[in-house]
Amino acid sequence: MSNLLALSTKHALSVDRLTVAFPHGDRYLVALQDVVLEVKRGEMVCIVGASGSGKSTLLSVLAGLELPTAGRAHVHGRVALMFQEAALLPWLTAAGNVELALDLRGVKPPQRHELARELLGRVHLRGFENRRPHELSGGMKQRVALARALAQDADVLLMDEPFGALDAITRDLLHEELERIWSESGLTVLFVTHNPREAVRLGDRVFIFANRPGRVAHEVEVDLPRPRHLDSPDLALIAGRITHRLKLEMAGDGD
């Protein structure tokens, strides 16, 4: 216990020799093997890897949706999780979706309404409070999902390829907004993507995941000044190296 408390001053989350295996027929499929990583408070860290490298499994374990087979994954404080799909509740309005997160957090009705408006304002959706999810574009839906995640007042925001299905310009805008919200709030962000450029655009550090079983192959410090631009040469250079590394990992896998 004292050990955990010592970590808590510096780290927002720590993963120690985490292994996750799923039963698959009469064998076990190892999704993650001996993953070790730590994220400091207020850091934005990206994980980049090919599909099947267990990135999503890691986030599920951190969010408490999945149990470790061995090892430990620990988040200090509350955790919110965003998915590739916005996964808004279709029977609620944009504001209703945010208010539900507030409700489940224990916020009382009068503040709930006002706070939901404010949170939607933070993701630039003022005036769209009463729209239903099917009336919103893909980018707007993800904004609502982001507002909903913020409504949980989490210390750590886990993001599972949240902008993967969006067009390039919308994604660019959302990168800027995520960066702004992150720097304003002191939130810790763990962002999973399969896109090396996106990882370098956002992360203070980037973990490169190897495939089958998923594990940390390499760690890259990104010391480019913010705000960064997706098409800056410096960024492209680092992203290029990460891509190269990912290809090597996949070749080693025999694929």
Added chain:
Amino acid sequence: MATELAASLPSARPQELHRTARAEQVAKFWSGLWPKLAAAALAVGLWQVVAWSGWKPAGLLPGPLPVFQRLAQDLASSDFDLGIAITLRRALFGFGVAVGLGIVAGLAIARFAPVRAAIASAILGLQSMPSIAWFPFTILLFGPNEAAIFSVVILGAAPAIATGLIDGVDNVQPLLIRVGRVMGARGLLLYRHIILPAALPSFVGGLKQGWAFAWRSLMAGEIIGVASHQLSIGLQFQSAKIAGDGRQLLALVIVVLVIGIVVDRVFGLAEGAIRRRWGLGGNA
């Protein structure tokens, strides 16, 4: 992006848009209505032709006009209206109890695996059983009274309602459940905020089907003469048949048909509203 969109909205002429939308609504309503009217007119026309042909004596198979006259006369009589009221009261009461039982059984089956293993297939079996087959037994058990009718109405309707609920709960998108759990909804909260709202469209479908079963069971019970001490639509069918009154029989058929159509329409509207609100496609 969002602000740009909002700014561009007022530039469209809202009044004109509104008028076009209104006209479109009327056109849509009419395009749905006229085929129904035409079909009804055609049916009444055919009926008239058959009646004129003299195939059956006019006392047994009257034409539309005398039947509608009789219907108007019936509706003006308090006994007839009382009969309709008694039948509707029975239908609503039986259906109401079936809804309650269907929800309890459906939730128990959806939530607890052993309960599902024990009775889910029995419920499916019940649903495929013609409920009129229960009457001999329930009359034996309760006597020829309302209790016998209600038990059959409930046996007919509750399985359909439970099945609608179970299907709805089983088919909630796993992603929505994950979202709920991430937001901290567990157990009952998860049901209240995620699973039950997500299951609502399927549940309403079950209600609609349950009503159809309830209404059929009730008519069967009343016509075979259960609880015949009270005036009811079924009893009026029986007495009209004994009196050989074709006009009265057809007037009653029309009443039963109209009640069926109206209730089905109400469920249809509810289903459509929910589907629209849930962002599901289709024009239910």
